[in-house]
Structures are given as C-alpha cells and as structure tokens.
Amino acid sequence: xxxxxxxxxxxxxxxxxxxxxxxxxxxxxxxxxxxxxxxxxxxxxxxxxxxxxxxxxxxxxxxxxxxxxxxxxxxxxxxxxxxxxxxxxxxxxxxxxxxxxxxxxxxxxxxxxxxx
Numbered sequence: 001x002x003x004x005x006x007x008x009x010x011x012x013x014x015x016x017x018x019x020x021x022x023x024x025x026x027x028x029x030x031x032x033x034x035x036x037x038x039x040x041x042x043x044x045x046x047x048x049x050x051x052x053x054x055x056x057x058x059x060x061x062x063x064x065x066x067x068x069x070x071x072x073x074x075x076x077x078x079x080x081x082x083x084x085x086x087x088x089x090x091x092x093x094x095x096x097x098x099x100x101x102x103x104x105x106x107x108x109x110x111x112x113x114x115x116x
Contacts, residue, residue: 027063028053035068038093038115048115051092070114078109 036045060076079085093113
C-alpha cells in the first residue's frame with residue numbers, strides 16, 4: 001500500500017498525484033488528491049464528486065484526467081435523454097456546454113468539465 005503525506009506548506013506535484021491515483025485506483029480519491037473544486041460556481045469538491053458519482057451510477061463514468069478545476073471523464077453509456085442531460089450538464093458546469101464540447105461528447109462520450 002502506498003501512502004504519500006506531504007506537509008501543507010509544500011505543493012503536491014502532478015507526478016505524485018498521478019502515482020497516487022495509479023496505485024490507489026479510486027477515481028474519487030484521485031479527485032480529492034487533485035483538490036478538485038468549483039468554488040467560482042459556489043460548489044465544493046464534495047459537490048463535484050457527488051454529481052460525478054451520480055453520473056457514474058447512471059452511465060458508468062471513468063475519470064481520465066483532473067486537476068483542481070478540471071475533470072475529463074468518459075461515460076460508458078450514452079444518456080437516453082440527451083437534451084435533458086445537456087441541460088443538467090449546463091447547470092452543473094456552464095463552461096462545458098458549448099457547441100464544440102457537446103459535439104465531442106456526442107461522438108466520444110467524453111466530458112470536459114472546467115470551472116474557471
């Protein structure tokens with residue numbers, strides 16, 4: 001078992017975070033390690049993770065990449081009601097609901113979520 005403890009005064013590098021995620025294999029612990037937040041939109045990391053877990057139960061979500069304000073994820077199953085999902089996506093992450101990102105999602109089932 002790998003456990004990395006970094007004193008708060010030091011920044012955690014991406015390589016350490018990637019090693020943590022690869023060893024642990026828990027995508028939600030990985031998001032916590034990345035410090036995910038959507039604070040500019042009034043959401044905590046817990047709020048973001050709660051929504052992603054909801055989508056995971058419905059569509060089998062796999063996190064591909066993350067940092068403090070970004071998550072790229074793939075859905076194994078396409079939502080049956082795409083317009084309703086797009087509306088839900090727009091409410092959750094307004095930056096991810098532009099035409100290009102929605103087209104990528106429709107073609108590859110990859111979500112690019114960021115809260116700048």
